Amino acid sequence: MESLIRILVRAKKDKDAVTATIRTFYGDWGGQIDVTSMGGVRRYNDLVKRIEEESKGYDGLIVVLCPREMKELRNYRAHPMNVRLVNLDKAKVRNARISEIFWAIEKGKALFRIYARWHPDKQGYVHFGTIGEPLRLKCKPTYDMYYAIGKPHKELFTELFGAPIGENPLVVKYDEGVHEVFQGSSMALRILIPYEYDEDVRLVGKGEYEPIDVNISSCINLNKSYLLFLERYAFKIFKWAEANTEYDYDRVIVPWSGGKDSTVALILSIKYFGKENVVPIYVDTCLDLPLNIKYIDEIARRLNIDYVYAKADISIELKKRGSLPTKDDRWCTKIKIKGLYDAMKKISDRPLIVVGDRDCESLSRLRRPFVRWHEGMLQIAPIKIWSTALVQLYLAMNGVRLNPLYELGFYRLGCYICPAFRSWERRILEKYFQELATYRKRFSTLKYA
Known part of the structure; x- marks a missing residue:
């Protein structure tokens, strides 16, 4: 049976570099991840066509590694639901260290979850596609996002930070205890939640925003x-x-x-x-x-x-x-x-x-x-x-x-x-x-x- 995750690269030498990465970092995955070359195509339209053909014939997740030689592809937003594109700051994939390729693959996996756009008419967030207003989000494999559902959440934000927040806000959980609370597409609060039990939560940043209730049914x-x-x-x-x-x-x-x-x-x-x-x-x-x-x-x-x-x-x-x-x-x-x-x-x-x-x-x-x-x-x-x-x-x-x-x-x-x-x-x-x-x-x- 075919793999669960496919890495897509432009040329055969790039495929060889990713194969070495898989062997080193995913050695115990036993065929759950593989890599495919797009046959060396270079033009934007040919790259898009190749990605969409791959997507139609494959029901797993596809991570496309986009080095600088494929920079035009970075504007390709309306990609299929099972595809994510990851920028790689190298001229070619083959020029990257295998550790850099590994983290690019992991970022590609993370993009299936660390993504949101605000739909003002529906009062909800969209976690795929191009509909709605984009949020300025950072993405790393260890990040998470969640809805702070319920009135007690809202009351706790107000009690701790003196900041009125609408119901069910979207919260992005970064590393080192940093959390960003969003209201619509705007970052409202940046708070630090220390990992240590005895330390205290504190406000470390605040944006301009209006309190907005998020409609979970719309989401x-x-x-x-x-x-x-x-x-x-x-x-x-x-x-x-x-x-x-x-x-x-x-x-x-x-x-x-x-x-x-x-x-x-x-x-x-x-x-x-x-x-x-x-x-x-x-x-x-x-x-x-x-x-x-x-x-x-x-x-x-x-x-x-x-x-x-x-x-x-x-x-x-x-x-x-x-x-x-x-x-x-x-x-x-x-x-x-x-x-x-x-x-x-x-x-x-x-x-x-x-x-x-x-x-x-x-x-x-x-x-x-x-x-x-x-x-x-x-x-x-x-x-x-x-x-x-x-x-x-x-x-x-x-x-x-x-x-x-x-x-x-x-x-x-x-x-x-x-x-x-x-x-x-x-x-x-x-x-x-x-x-x-x-x-x-x-x-x-x-x-x-």
């Missing part, structure tokens, strides 16, 4: 064709795994935390494999945030499915150690994973595991293939290239509400002692779950690195 309608394209692409990933691994699985397992990503992974799995073949497993750490188990039960009823409840009581180890887990010592994760694997062993000998991992979450996840072997089991990440914004819209399009904890302001969910919680999450814990924040503080003998 769904504006992006429906793109969301359906991403759904089909997820199914292609499943098909690729079945066709290329010869893994005789007996169950499809979805580790289901109640978070947005694992919920989308669950919906995609049900649609493709059938709900009778999919087993969600929820691992209760006994330190989950309130409302989470209620959400799990609510969505299980909504999807008309059963799930396996497993218990991994982290609170016992917490009391024994007397200190919180840290980013360098996530002993809590080991306990949770053991609980998951113990539950899997009881229901499956050869599980196919579908996870909600995404590229922008960490460099290690970015480097992983869509389909990989992990501890003798096959693991698939169907939403690897999605942004949080696309995850949110896909859930809404399928009539599945977000976990209400996100509407309180959480960017990610987890136990309330989670070492990944930042200063932002501390604010929310203290505002809505003061008792839990106080309990956590009792064990804060170690500061997060």
Whole structure:
């Protein structure tokens, strides 16, 4: 079966350079990424024709590397939905180091999620194409974007920064804790959310803007064709795994935390494999945030499915150690994973595991293939290239509400002692779950690195 990602370059020598890059950086991808030459064509019209021909005959993602010799192609905006163009500041692709080619490929993947235009008539954002007003966005493989959905989000922005913000603003999450909050096509606030739990959130920049309410229903309608394209692409990933691994699985397992990503992974799995073949497993750490188990039960009823409840009581180890887990010592994760694997062993000998991992979450996840072997089991990440914004819209399009904890302001969910919680999450814990924040503080003998 054909690859999942195709890199398109102008000439054969460029193809050789990309082949060396794939061999070095994507050696464990096993045919999930390949490279094709456009036969040495040079004229703008010939390049466009070649790209569009490639797009029509290929249902994966296409990343076109555009060095200076193809600079005219940089004005090619109305490209097909499965194509992204990446500028490469070299005369030819073959002149770049393989590390530079690698990061250009990763930027191309990121452009499928870090993209937005404002449609003023519809009061919504478009995440593909050329409709609407462009936003001035930077794009790197580790960036993310999301909708700050719900009135509590709006109230928190006003409370912290004294700045009135419309409902459901689009937020772009950059590196080093920098976030930009958009109102329409204008950057309204630039805020710094330190990774350290005990530091404080602060305003570091402000633009000229008018408060605008974003209509999420309009965003769904504006992006429906793109969301359906991403759904089909997820199914292609499943098909690729079945066709290329010869893994005789007996169950499809979805580790289901109640978070947005694992919920989308669950919906995609049900649609493709059938709900009778999919087993969600929820691992209760006994330190989950309130409302989470209620959400799990609510969505299980909504999807008309059963799930396996497993218990991994982290609170016992917490009391024994007397200190919180840290980013360098996530002993809590080991306990949770053991609980998951113990539950899997009881229901499956050869599980196919579908996870909600995404590229922008960490460099290690970015480097992983869509389909990989992990501890003798096959693991698939169907939403690897999605942004949080696309995850949110896909859930809404399928009539599945977000976990209400996100509407309180959480960017990610987890136990309330989670070492990944930042200063932002501390604010929310203290505002809505003061008792839990106080309990956590009792064990804060170690500061997060």
